[in-house]
Amino acid sequence: MSGHRVIITQRFFHQGAIDYLRQHGCEPHIAPLPTGQADGKLSHDHLCDLLAGAKGWVVGHARVTEALITALPDLEVISRRGVGYDRVDTAAAARHGRVVCIASGGNDASVADHAIAMMLALGRRFRESQRNMAGGDWSILQGHDLYGKTVGIVGLGRIGQSLVKRLSGFDARIFTPAGWCDAGYARAHNIECVEMDTLLAESDYISLHAPLTDETRFLIDEKALRRMKESACLINTARGGLVDDRALLAALKSGQIAGAGLDTFVSEGDPTYADVSKELIALDNVIASPHAAASSVEGLERTNMIAARCVVDVLEGRTPPAECVVADGRTNAPYRAQTT
Structure with a gap:
């Protein structure tokens, strides 16, 4: 693996996780977000522009629709820095051969x-x-x-x-x-x-x-x-x-x-x-509080690293830990329900 583009549409993605991605041949890019705005407010077209050519995506609360997945043919792994995935069309991701992960255990x-x-x-x-x-x-x-x-x-x-x-x-x-x-x-x-x-x-x-x-x-x-x-x-x-x-x-x-x-x-x-x-x-x-329960310094560092490891695992041809995988289109494995 060499130079795989990984887009991070999250704030507070700490240096340790960025370094981990780079050490494993990725090119991480933190997307500029408007002040006070999370990725959940980004439009389909804006996301398409940000993610063009990306192999991996560390996502927050953006809606990951089938239309978006279809528009991003290079994207192999969608890694949530969090545990909920109700905004991700996991069935569509599996149908299109993508992997969807969550940062299970990071913010409990x-x-x-x-x-x-x-x-x-x-x-x-x-x-x-x-x-x-x-x-x-x-x-x-x-x-x-x-x-x-x-x-x-x-x-x-x-x-x-x-x-x-x-x-x-x-x-x-x-x-x-x-x-x-x-x-x-x-x-x-x-x-x-x-x-x-x-x-x-x-x-x-x-x-x-x-x-x-x-x-x-x-x-x-x-x-x-x-x-x-x-x-x-x-x-x-x-x-x-x-x-x-x-x-x-x-x-x-x-x-x-x-x-x-x-x-x-x-x-x-x-x-x-x-x-x-x-x-x-x-x-x-x-x-x-503004959906900030998981956003302690320590909690974000843990979830950042889990999300980064999931991206690297997929791009290096491995399967991330079972508790982190909610859809894996490479094997047509069914996705499972996850409680928070």
């Missing part, structure tokens, strides 16, 4: 840490307290401990399991939906497999770590929010489409639930929800 700790941080910030009312202090009001707002609370985790993939480890230090009672439950893992970690109605009704915090599919879209809708306790908080560090943000906004404004920690929003994929996102972010009982 970072996202789980972020979810815990959101729970603590909401429970102890950090946002409200600092706003009040900035205005000269130093009166104490009573908050709530995470210690001893009931946490419903929807999705026990790598990130969900990392969250379980952290919650053990808070002596939390953990629920997971019975239909999603690995009984052996649950027994080993004192997790209770319950009906979704029970999880919604009894959890103090509900943390979402599920993939976005037709079945999980708007999993948390108006009906689900009505089942939650008024003192409960919802955490979403997975995918925006798991939650009906309009219903969530109404629930938060009416006091139907106590708060929400949101790292991702429906508006990321549907601009008609932009005003809803703005209203959510402005609420005192919302802790928000």
